[in-house]
Each structure stands twice: as structure tokens, then as C-alpha cells.
Amino acid sequence: MTKRVAILGMGRWGLTWKGVLDAIPGVEVVGTDHLDTGDRRPDYADVIVGTDLDAVIITLPVGLHLAAITDAVERRIPVLCEKPLVSSRAELQDLVSLASGTDVVVRVDQNYRARGWVGATRAAIRELGAVRHVRIVFAQPEFTDGGRGELTHPLLNDMAIHHMDLLRHLTDSEAAVLGAWAARPEPTSYSGRTDLDAVLRLSQGALVSYSGTWAARGATTPWDGDWEIICDGGTVHVTKLQVFVERSTGVLEPCNVAPDEGLHTDLAAVWAEFASALDGDANAGVSVADNARSLSLVLDLEDLALNNWPGSPGTGRDEQK
Numbered sequence: 001m002t003k004r005v006a007i008l009g010m011g012r013w014g015l016t017w018k019g020v021l022d023a024i025p026g027v028e029v030v031g032t033d034h035l036d037t038g039d040r041r042p043d044y045a046d047v048i049v050g051t052d053l054d055a056v057i058i059t060l061p062v063g064l065h066l067a068a069i070t071d072a073v074e075r076r077i078p079v080l081c082e083k084p085l086v087s088s089r090a091e092l093q094d095l096v097s098l099a100s101g102t103d104v105v106v107r108v109d110q111n112y113r114a115r116g117w118v119g120a121t122r123a124a125i126r127e128l129g130a131v132r133h134v135r136i137v138f139a140q141p142e143f144t145d146g147g148r149g150e151l152t153h154p155l156l157n158d159m160a161i162h163h164m165d166l167l168r169h170l171t172d173s174e175a176a177v178l179g180a181w182a183a184r185p186e187p188t189s190y191s192g193r194t195d196l197d198a199v200l201r202l203s204q205g206a207l208v209s210y211s212g213t214w215a216a217r218g219a220t221t222p223w224d225g226d227w228e229i230i231c232d233g234g235t236v237h238v239t240k241l242q243v244f245v246e247r248s249t250g251v252l253e254p255c256n257v258a259p260d261e262g263l264h265t266d267l268a269a270v271w272a273e274f275a276s277a278l279d280g281d282a283n284a285g286v287s288v289a290d291n292a293r294s295l296s297l298v299l300d301l302e303d304l305a306l307n308n309w310p311g312s313p314g315t316g317r318d319e320q321k
């Protein structure tokens with residue numbers, strides 16, 4: 001049966017989702033832009049109230065996620081919401097309560113989990129045994145679109161949720177933040193800080209170093225980051241989305257990475273999981289409770305890197321937490 005899906009927020013990522021869903025048989029997409037009369041910006045609430053829907057995908061700015069999820073759940077419309085789910089602990093608590101108290105499906109898009117290199121890396125780690133140490137490096141040039149130029153720390157506020165969620169997903173472990181430091185090397189066109197160095201510990205004891213900049217000069221990594229995962233039986237290297245296992249020093253064995261069959265194969269996979277959840281599979285997709293553990297790591301990083309450092313002007317978000 002055809003599923004009627006509204007995309008709430010037709011910006012850069014909403015349009016990307018529309019392209020993905022338009023190519024999937026059995027999905028009919030309604031965008032907020034179809035209400036555009038030219039005299040005012042179409043409001044997501046008009047779509048939720050006025051349309052017969054099987055699900056909504058929320059690609060609104062993060063500040064509207066909680067309100068839009070709440071509106072949809074109150075009308076018993078299942079939700080797939082973009083990362084980052086929310087931006088404060090208070091909102092996260094409200095959302096966890098909302099999701100645990102309803103049978104309406106609410107899932108989070110952590111699409112990087114569905115990428116080819118991630119499957120290959122998980123398989124390699126399982127083969128190599130216990131994780132001993134993890135190093136994550138992220139470097140991308142400045143990107144001020146979509147309000148990112150005004151964020152307190154674009155890496156923490158926007159991208160870090162992907163890396164913290166991948167850390168838990170790849171290692172099948174929970175983590176805790178031990179320390180985090182932020183910096184703002186000049187010049188930068190961001191109003192916030194660009195750089196981060198942090199240390200975490202996995203539940204089984206392994207240390208994790210997470211080092212990133214969203215104001216790269218010269219060398220860059222993919223959005224996913226480059227990874228080094230040292231296990232009992234050898235090291236997994238993820239470099240430019242290619243995966244290698246080093247069992248003996250200096251001998252790099254390439255791993256098979258499932259090829260992306262087109263642009264945004266990962267989003268199509270996330271949709272397939274979400275569709276399974278809509279059809280009754282309670283374990284399909286990333287739940288709010290699961291995602292809350294990844295997002296809590298990001299909020300802990302923010303606290304340590306931006307609020308608790310001597311002389312720090314803070315995030316300005318303390319009131320919300």
C-alpha cells in the first residue's frame with residue numbers, strides 16, 4: 001500500500017530526502033513547499049493538520065524538532081526526525097518521556113550507520129577481538145550555510161552527533177566523556193569555535209581520542225572522519241572511507257566495502273528500516289532512547305569544552321539545560 005509521507009522543512013536536506021523518496025516505489029511525498037502561496041512561508045503545522053499522512057520526515061532547523069515531533073505524535077503520525085534530535089538536555093528529557101509514553105513510531109535518522117564502510121568496519125572489529133583504543137579525526141573546511149556560521153561550535157552543535165553515534169554503533173559499547181577542549185584559531189568566518197580535542201572512555205575501558213576542526217586548512221577528512229580502531233588482534237584503519245586491517249605491522253589488507261549504488265544510498269536504507277518500523281518491527285531503526293545515549297555524549301562534550309573551561313564565555317545555552 002502506498003505510504004503518504006510529508007517532509008517538514010524543504011531546505012537543503014529536505015530536498016535531498018525528497019529526491020530519495022521520489023525514487024522509492026510505494027511512497028508518495030508531500031512537501032511543505034506545496035502550500036507556498038507566495039505571501040507567507042508555508043508552516044509545517046499546516047501540513048500536519050491538513051493532510052492525511054502515514055508518516056512525516058522532519059528536516060526542520062533543530063530548534064523546531066521537539067515541537068514538530070510533539071505535534072505529529074499528538075496526531076498519531078509516525079515520525080522520522082533528522083539529527084541532531086534536539087539541542088539541550090531539557091528538550092532531550094521531554095522527548096525521551098514523549099517517545100517512551102506512546103506507541104506512535106518515532107525514529108531518528110543516523111544515516112552514517114547505513115554506509116558501506118561502517119558495515120565493513122563492524123565486521124573487521126568483530127574478527128579482531130576486544131577494542132583497546134580508538135582515534136577519530138575530523139577536518140572539513142568552513143561551511144556557514146543553514147545558520148552554521150552563527151553556531152557556538154558548529155562541529156559540536158551539528159556534526160559530532162554522527163561521530164558519537166558511530167562510536168557506539170561501531171564498538172557496540174557505551175562511552176563516557178573524560179575531557180574536552182575547544183579552540184578558535186583566527187581567522188574564521190564562524191562566530192563560534194571551530195576546533196575540538198576530547199578524550200572519552202568506552203565501557204570496557206578503551207580510551208578514545210576525538211580531534212576535529214570545521215575550519216580545516218589543507219588536509220581534510222570525509223564528513224564521516226578518519227578512524228583508527230586498535231583491537232587485540234590488529235588495527236582497523238578507515239581512511240577516506242576505505243577500510244584496511246593491519247594484523248602485522250605495515251601490512252594493510254583492504255576490506256570489502258559495499259559500494260554505494262547511487263547518491264544517498266544510506267538515506268534509502270534508513271527509509272527501508274523506518275518502513276519496517278511502520279510495519280510493526282519494534283527493533284527497526286534508531287529509537288529515541290538509543291539516540292539519547294549518543295546525544296548525551298555530545299551534550300557532555302559541549303559542557304566540558306564550552307562551559308566548564310576556566311575563562312570560557314560559555315555556550316549561552318546553560319539556561320536551557
Ligand SMILES: NC(=O)c1ccc[n+]([C@@H]2O[C@H](COP(=O)([O-])OP(=O)(O)OC[C@H]3O[C@@H](n4cnc5c(N)ncnc54)[C@H](O)[C@@H]3O)[C@@H](O)[C@H]2O)c1
Nearest residue numbers: 009010011012013014042043044059060061082083084146
Ligand atoms: N543526516 C545528515 O547527514 C544531514 C545532512 C544535512 C542536514 N541534516 C539535518 O537536517 C536538518 C535541516 O538541515 P538543512 O541543512 O536542510 O537546513 P536548512 O536551513 O537548509 O533547511 C531548513 C528548512 O526548514 C524551513 N522552515 C523553517 N521553519 C519552518 C516552519 N515553521 N515550517 C516549515 N518549514 C520551515 C526553512 O525555510 C528551511 O527551508 C537539520 O536537523 C540538519 O542537521 C542532516
